[in-house]
Amino acid sequence: MNGIAAYRTNRVHGATAGELVVLLLETASARLSAARACMEAGQRMAWIAELAKVRPIYIELLMALDHKAAPELTRNLHVTYAWAIQRLGEVGKTGDLAAIQSLVKVNDTLLDAFRQVVMLAPAEAAEADPTDEAVAK
DSSP states (O other), X not given: OOHHXXXXXXXXXXXXXXXXXXXXXXXXXXXXXXHHHHHHTTOHHHHHHHHHHHHHHHHHHHHTOOTTTOHHHHHHHHHHHHHHHXXXXXXXXXXXXXXXXXXXXXXXXXXXXXXXXXHHHHHHHHHTOTTSHHHHO
């Protein structure tokens, strides 16, 4: 295994659930951007291939939702992921540039939100850490 592959493998295996969601949404973002570029260039087979790589990402995100943990949040994410899967099918059939742009916008909004949550989690954990000097005294 070369260095880059080892790094990627370790990044995934050492990631928290939130970090994995960020990685998946980053991959979806890259694939959607590539699909949009292929659409603009008139490369139908290429953009269909890119979209085909995004669909399993949203299916995985949808299937991983724990509806008991946060019912309202997961209900909203479920609707959003299902919409994205349905929209991918529409884009694949029609090649509608506006439709793929709406997917990019929603995906980027989700990505930004999950990045914020993932970045806040370690800070909040550190604040609650009982090994803090003030608690140790």
